[in-house]
Amino acid sequence: METSVTNWLLALGGGGLIGMAATILLLINGRIMGASGIIFGVIKPIKGDTLWKYKFLLGILLGAFSASFFIDEAFINLSNRSLISIAIAGLLVGFGTHMGNGCTSGHGVCGISRMSSRSITATFIFILTGAITTLLMSKSITLF
């Protein structure tokens, strides 16, 4: 497995950039950087509060595109999950983040940094159920 120091440093640095992004959005615009909420804000637009959400999503695409030039295997997926699993996963992620009011960025990064008890609870739960799911999936893959 890739557990080199370089990977850890890239993870830490990339994480720092994510924290910085959340900081700029809060300090200048006064908004929380929650990806799921912003995506939903584009699907169900609120008048006068939508343009910045489009720009944010466009920014993600631009940032990811430029990073892919200097990060090898930026989007490689060796997980062997079938397209059906991916489709079901999408449904669950969409339904769950809308119901729970946030995802890894909104609850996991912004909320934990504010020491919000809701976000700490949410993050604990989604990491737990995520861990259980990956465990069950790895068992079923070895069985078949």
Add this chain to the structure above:
Amino acid sequence: MKNSIIALLVGMFFGLGLVISGMTNPHKVINFLNFTQSWDPSLAFVMLGAIGVHTIAYRIIKHRTSPLLGGDFKVPKKNKIDKQLIIGSAIFGIGWGLGGYCPGPAIASLVSLKTESFIFMLTMILGMQLHSLYEKKIMKGMN
């Protein structure tokens, strides 16, 4: 207008950070979540880096009465841990473990033009819509 330029810049940093840190690699995410075997702890460093920076910044920002561009801080005030939060987060976690994608990296992965990224994005939007409809139905039932 200014706020949307800031949002574009913020999105770029976020997208860069997601790819650099490895969050757009679902296999890595799955190996992080599955800590019982061949654990890849590197994604814990992503959380550490992001929370580290934002925690310090938040301590400073919270003393301000308004954001630099004016208006109010739109920070959730709710602190009740309700059923929606618990069940919703549990469902999200199952989906995250199943696919290896969460919403931010799912957007970033669209630039790979891979079929799975588009399928995930479509069904994720559908999932959001479904819950939104379900919520409305429940609200109606209550009145």
